[in-house]
Amino acid sequence: MAKDLIVFGEDWGGLPSSTQHLIRQVMLKADRKVIWINSIGLRKPRFSRKDLGRLWQKITASSTAVDHAQSDDLLLPDRQKFQVINPKTIPVPEGRFQRQLAAQLLVWQIKPVMRRMGIKHPILWTSLPTAVDVAGRLGESALVYYCCDDFSALTGVDHQVVRQRECQLAQQAELILAASASLYQKFPPLKTQLISHGVDYTLFATPCNRASDLPDDNRPIAGYYGSISDWLDFALLEQVIQSLPDWHFVFIGEQHVDCSSLTKYPNVHFLGRRAHHQLPSYVQHWTASLLPFVDNAQIRACNPLKLREYLAAGKPIVSTCFPALKEYQDHISQVETPPQMVTALNDARHHTIPSHARSAVAAESWQSRAELLSTYLEAL
Incomplete structure (x- = not known):
């Protein structure tokens, strides 16, 4: 029986990302339930109109957002098996206390949805290195890191923090998926697979x-x-x-x-x-x-x-x-x-x-x- 998934990715909606395409297709291929966690961020918010507006949107959004998922181009076949969570957490926490608090806030929001959907021992999938602190807290059977970007070169990222999280994630993950040959070369070959992007x-x-x-x-x-x-x-x-x-x-x-x-x-x-x-x-x-x-x-x-x-x-x-x-x-x-x-x-x-x-x-x-x-x- 196919294992259910908890996915940390970008916000569901808008132009579909490779993560959204892949998750939708693996749901279509096998009977899986999926909890999708909207972006927990790769940098701390700045004091700007755009960042403050996005932060306010995150704070005021409902904790679950099935309507948000339904509005996307990639409609899912069975919405009872797909749930989106708008997480309330600390963006890119630093220091041991902040990281533990941020992880616990996420766990408190995710576990009730897991119980309601009957999800046990899922695969934890993350496209964001900053989700590594949640690993081991959700009773997951395995940790998967899907790497689509060179975060050390990505604009608008707290590079040092994200680089550290990515190193930790690469050590803990049972499987690493790389979207390009250059990204593949960054990780241990014995547990890394290359999956290039597809096309509709x-x-x-x-x-x-x-x-x-x-x-x-x-x-x-x-x-x-x-x-x-x-x-x-x-x-x-x-x-x-x-x-x-x-x-x-x-x-x-x-x-x-x-x-x-x-x-x-x-x-x-x-x-x-x-x-x-x-x-x-x-x-x-x-x-x-x-x-x-x-x-x-x-x-x-x-x-x-x-x-x-x-x-x-x-x-x-x-x-x-x-x-x-x-x-x-x-x-x-x-x-x-x-x-x-x-x-x-x-x-x-x-x-x-x-x-x-x-x-x-x-x-x-x-x-x-x-x-x-x-x-x-x-x-x-």
């Missing part, structure tokens, strides 16, 4: 209608979706935008940094956040998909979900260089300078991604990733 191929490859707010004046469009953060190469983008005034440049996602260097151009459009299921109506109808990242440790360790989604959609991809592209390098225009990106975009007006490249990612569905994951979980 059907969603992105099935033709759909054009989004009503996508520019539609027969001019070419270069598009990007995802978090708009400091890992985007704004200097590169600005020079390319200046060189291609006859192109539209469309950015979809939540803005976390100042984008005024780009918004001053009339051919640049920031459309805001869109639901995951809406993204094909954009990417299928623009001319080229962009991955315009800076070169840093975080990007060198990343394995972006959008890479395989872009491939499934069939539009040419123009990207700066980073290791995760290697598997698909024959189907991606890799650039390092503004003139190279300008040339690649102009070439994209006359090309599409070959059908055999799209077929390759069709075999990399989240279902296939979950089948592999299930074999690892069943061995615990």
